[in-house]
Amino acid sequence: MDKKKVIQILEAIAVYMEIKGENSFKVSAYRKAAKALESVPETLEEIKKAESLDGIGKGTASVIEELKQTGQSSLHDELAASFPEGLLPLLKLPGLGGKKVGKLYQELGVTDLASLKQACEDEKIRGMAGFGAKSEEKILAAIDAFQTRPERVGIAVAIKAADFLLDKLQYMEGIIRYELAGSLRRMEETVKDIDFILSTDDREQVKEQLLQLDGILQVVGAGDTKVSIEITVDELVIGVDFRLVQDDEFASALLHFTGSKDHNVKLRQLAKERGEQISEYGVLNKETDQTTVFKDEHSFYAHFDLAYVSPEARLGKDELVPLTEKIDYPSDSSIQSDLHMHTVWSDGAHSIKEMAEGAAKRGYSHIAITDHSQFLRVANGLTVERLKEQHQQIKEMNKQSNIHIFTGIEMDILPDGTLDYEDDVLQDIDFVIASIHSSFSQSEEMIMSRLKTALFHPHVDLIAHPTGRIIGKRDGYAVNVPQLIKWAAESGTALELNASPERLDLSAEWIRLAHEHQVPIAINTDAHHVDRLAYIRYGLGVARKAGIPTDSIINTWSLERLQTYLNTDKSKRMSSR
Numbered sequence: 001m002d003k004k005k006v007i008q009i010l011e012a013i014a015v016y017m018e019i020k021g022e023n024s025f026k027v028s029a030y031r032k033a034a035k036a037l038e039s040v041p042e043t044l045e046e047i048k049k050a051e052s053l054d055g056i057g058k059g060t061a062s063v064i065e066e067l068k069q070t071g072q073s074s075l076h077d078e079l080a081a082s083f084p085e086g087l088l089p090l091l092k093l094p095g096l097g098g099k100k101v102g103k104l105y106q107e108l109g110v111t112d113l114a115s116l117k118q119a120c121e122d123e124k125i126r127g128m129a130g131f132g133a134k135s136e137e138k139i140l141a142a143i144d145a146f147q148t149r150p151e152r153v154g155i156a157v158a159i160k161a162a163d164f165l166l167d168k169l170q171y172m173e174g175i176i177r178y179e180l181a182g183s184l185r186r187m188e189e190t191v192k193d194i195d196f197i198l199s200t201d202d203r204e205q206v207k208e209q210l211l212q213l214d215g216i217l218q219v220v221g222a223g224d225t226k227v228s229i230e231i232t233v234d235e236l237v238i239g240v241d242f243r244l245v246q247d248d249e250f251a252s253a254l255l256h257f258t259g260s261k262d263h264n265v266k267l268r269q270l271a272k273e274r275g276e277q278i279s280e281y282g283v284l285n286k287e288t289d290q291t292t293v294f295k296d297e298h299s300f301y302a303h304f305d306l307a308y309v310s311p312e313a314r315l316g317k318d319e320l321v322p323l324t325e326k327i328d329y330p331s332d333s334s335i336q337s338d339l340h341m342h343t344v345w346s347d348g349a350h351s352i353k354e355m356a357e358g359a360a361k362r363g364y365s366h367i368a369i370t371d372h373s374q375f376l377r378v379a380n381g382l383t384v385e386r387l388k389e390q391h392q393q394i395k396e397m398n399k400q401s402n403i404h405i406f407t408g409i410e411m412d413i414l415p416d417g418t419l420d421y422e423d424d425v426l427q428d429i430d431f432v433i434a435s436i437h438s439s440f441s442q443s444e445e446m447i448m449s450r451l452k453t454a455l456f457h458p459h460v461d462l463i464a465h466p467t468g469r470i471i472g473k474r475d476g477y478a479v480n481v482p483q484l485i486k487w488a489a490e491s492g493t494a495l496e497l498n499a500s501p502e503r504l505d506l507s508a509e510w511i512r513l514a515h516e517h518q519v520p521i522a523i524n525t526d527a528h529h530v531d532r533l534a535y536i537r538y539g540l541g542v543a544r545k546a547g548i549p550t551d552s553i554i555n556t557w558s559l560e561r562l563q564t565y566l567n568t569d570k571s572k573r574m575s576s577r
Ligand SMILES: [Zn+2]
Pocket: 410, 435, 437, 464, 465
């Protein structure tokens, strides 16, 4: 159990108590305890006595102790079980917190989405204190949005759904091979649905198991070659198609259903010129009427004397090259470092040591610890004093650590265009990231001037998540990316490809442009949890889509090379590469 989880459970207890109508002192005790845990730098294991922390009393301390020892809280579980099952999802509706849900439950007998909808339609809600006719309208609109399947979902949600399904597929009987296909395999930023190719000798057996998957909202179709369902992930509905094929057709089907359409068109043209015809079953030679099947996609491309094309790069542009010109695709095994991550010193879930161990397990030789700076109070940002204390600790750790830890910071670029620390603080830090986390609605002129200050500052090494977007949720601030890229090249500042699937920032097209301007690219996870170090793979997918070589990514450099780079004056970094 990590600290973040404990904090979430304490907060959930507070909400449940609100629904129950418990007195506000009791409720706020749990909120205070959550805050207290968040604001100390220790991990859960390091906190020997929770009660000794400011804001944690006897009652809340015993809940924390129980969570630490058993991974569960009986109070939390009891509370959750005391409400009708359909009530808790109402908390996800915008504008409805514990207090309001409690009122609806106690005064109107609302127990789920259906009864809430009924109460709105019967205009029963407007009469209650704290609600009005407007609230009824808003709730109805929110319920509607909740129950309809969106046109497309962001890649992060789709990945979650796909991972859930991949985990189930591996235990199903009768499946010979299975693989993700479609736009998600190509790492498109938003997807309409999720596609899987499964090979089997017993379609009935596989079909039966697919139709018994958890979370199925409805079965759209269940034929001999295709099973289509809708499942719910994170309160979002997403469609999934499973295509059932014979194993010798697997590679051709996978290629066909991975796309893109434009990529497949190019392949088919090429085949035509050779008197061949590509289908989802194989390649037909028109003269001999023989169909060739392939053991995998590599041999498919080789059949046409083409170099293998990574799924993300199948864009239908210039990706088809002769077999002799093997393409340099950056992969997991080329990564030696992650240079943006958070710990319990700010808003992360783990200690420096735990993050370092996680990175070492991935085979990295170095990392940078980059917690938030003082401006970000909500994220427990570091004052100068705490920053120095942390860096002292890191220097000590480096004496016996098997992985080199760079001291670092993710420093806010403040709304007025200044930086969050003075130069004399920055000059002692190995790796300085600058980012924007505030005042997103400023004019492009102001945003660009903020970025420019950071770019041309002699101690800023990297701009993180340069556009600030959250895919499918938020567009980010008004940044002129081509200008940003030019300034990055002029100033010798690296730009980030933030690998977190919610962000993927910069996107593939901008990464390509940055590379054309020879800007060094850093693929970082921005992990707030040790498990998320693995998300580097999504950043690598975007890099392959962008078509940039392994060497343009500074995380593939050895420790010595990165150290030399960082020790070089920024103005000379571009020419020395
Ligand atoms: Zn950030």
